[in-house]
Amino acid sequence: MMSLSLAAGVGDTTGHKNMLYLIRLRWIAVLGQITTIAGVSLGLGLNLPMPQMLTVLACLIAFNIGSHLRWHENPIVTNNEMLLALLVDVASLTAQLHFSGGTTNPFAFLYLLQVILSAVLLDAWAAWTIVGITGACLGGLAMFSKPLPQLLENESAFAGLYVVGMLLCFLLNAGLLVILIKRITGNLRDRDAHLADLRQRAAEEDHIVRMGLLASGAAHELGTPMATMAVLLGDWRRMPEFTGNAILQEEIEEMQTQLQRCKTIVTGILLSAGELRGESSAKTTLRSFLDEMLDEWRSNRPVVAFEYDDKLPSDLPVVFESALKQTIFNLLDNALEASPQWVKLEASAEGEVLKLAVSDRGPGFAPSMLAQFGKPYQSSKGRPGSGLGLFLVVNVLRTLGGTVEARNLDKGALVELRLPLSAIALE
Secondary structure: OOOOOOOOOOOOOHHHHHHHHHHHHHHHHHHHHHHHHHHHHHHOOOOOOHHHHHHHHHHHHHHHHHHHHHHHHOOOOOHHHHHHHHHHHHHHHHHHHHOOOHHHOHHHHHHHHHHHHHHHHOOHHHHHHHHHHHHHHHHHHHHHOOOOHHHHHOHHHHHHHHHHHHHHHHHHHHHHHHHHHHHHHHHHHHHHHHHHHHHHHHHHHHHHHHHHHHHHHHHHHHHHHHHHHHHHHHHHHHOHHHHOOHHHHHHHHHHHHHHHHHHHHHHHHHHHOOOOHHHOEEEEEHHHHHHHHHHHHHHOOOOOOEEEEEOOOOOOEEEEEHHHHHHHHHHHHHHHHHOOOOEEEEEEEEOOEEEEEEEEOOOOOOHHHHHOOOOOOOOOOOOOOOOHHHHHHHHHHHHOOOEEEEEEOOOOEEEEEEEEHHHOEOO
16 A cells, blocks of 8 residues: 655665665555454454455565565665566555445545655656556546445445545545655655765865876976986085085085985875885884884974874784875874974774874864865965865875864864774785
8 A cells, every 4th residue: 555666876775775664664554454454344344355355465465575585685776676666556555445345445545645656756757657557547446346335235324434534544645645755855865965975075086186197297397307406416516616615515415405305205296196006015014104104204394392102002014005104294294384382193003993193282173174174175274275185184094994083172183093904904
């Protein structure tokens, strides 16, 4: 008597959820039919064709058991499969009405429930199919089904029972529509939110690809002028005009050091972009990786006070990509910019998850930034292009199966990375 369907979209489980609703509701329909048949036979004393009606009921029960076994494991439900389920409900309703008075049975208005649900849930052609089939069934009942003989003998009793039956059918239709439409729209909202999230992730990944191509191209272009500058600085150090000037020699040496750092940064960009892939990862241990990374970061930043709290229970052989190293650098750089006097990194493990928490004593995140954390160009710096650091952090961690969370402290802010150890463990 009842049905619920939805053509499943690719990659979501909305149709599967609605099919499970249908199975549960069909059990309610079975219970309702048993109650109605018993009430009419025992309470009103009407003679119903019990063998035929119980046969229809047994077929409906068998179909529902088969549906449960099939859809318990299969998560994808197509429009055609849901249409078939709806047609089974129409067929069972038609058979029961045929054996219990045809169109003189007020529960014939349950066809309207099938039509409304098909209009909401099925593709247009399938909904019109339901309209045509239910119309044909109703016309067939009017032509070939006969009222129950006992009711024809007492027209006044028939009229009273018909009015009561119409009221019950109306309440049943109205109640089921409210419950089902509420649940269906909830499922549709969940599906739309899931699809919107997938679209957002696809746009962000496309943005990252374009940034990677731009960075790789820029790194290639910078290679030639940096090589030229390295040659010029080497020549200057050997020129007589500079060899006798200790101050100039010291400045040239500093320029060579900074130029070498630029070369290292460019090489890191190329590695992160996927070039020289054989050199883009290294075998080490977790503690060694963190120690070496932090030594490099502190040596190249004006850090006044930096705290490193190592709470790792044990060391672990790992393989890390340069992208992960740059991700942690981005977090530390953001914390240093917000709090030049103090930055802290705490490393710990929770089960099989590595936790890296970066905290500072700056002004913290604005509520609007926390709500849009990890979205591109969300920044309080007010500079064009700012806000990409945290965007890259979130997406790199998501690619590795991890998560990033941010929150404000009583004084400052904290950003916590959670990364499965299996993503970097050396097998």
